[in-house]
Amino acid sequence: MAKSKPSLHSNDKEGFIRAFTEEWVELQVEYQGYVKFDLATSSRRGVMRFTCSFVRAADGPEDEVVALYSCEYPTAAVQSLEACLFRCLIQLGRILQARYAYPLGKA
Numbered sequence: 001m002a003k004s005k006p007s008l009h010s011n012d013k014e015g016f017i018r019a020f021t022e023e024w025v026e027l028q029v030e031y032q033g034y035v036k037f038d039l040a041t042s043s044r045r046g047v048m049r050f051t052c053s054f055v056r057a058a059d060g061p062e063d064e065v066v067a068l069y070s071c072e073y074p075t076a077a078v079q080s081l082e083a084c085l086f087r088c089l090i091q092l093g094r095i096l097q098a099r100y101a102y103p104l105g106k107a
Contacts, residue, residue: 016082
């Protein structure tokens with residue numbers, strides 16, 4: 001069953017933060033792991049690079065990164081930092097969904 005995403009407008013900063021945190025929790029519960037965010041500078045001046053990864057505890061000494069998504073801010077694609085963060089988690093969720101729907105990479 002597909003879950004419906006909130007309908008947000010570009011100037012709804014509080015709504016994006018709320019949706020961002022709800023998506024974060026939902027991903028962790030649904031896929032039984034945790035979301036990790038890294039922030040770095042981009043090669044372009046004044047641009048940040050966010051990398052979000054989904055990690056599951058492994059039997060060995062290190063946890064397993066199951067999915068990874070990177071994006072930059074600011075860009076023409078999103079108008080606010082809040083929207084960018086929310087978009088990162090939505091994309092990470094899509095990657096996770098595809099990975100578990102097609103574990104051998106076949107679509």
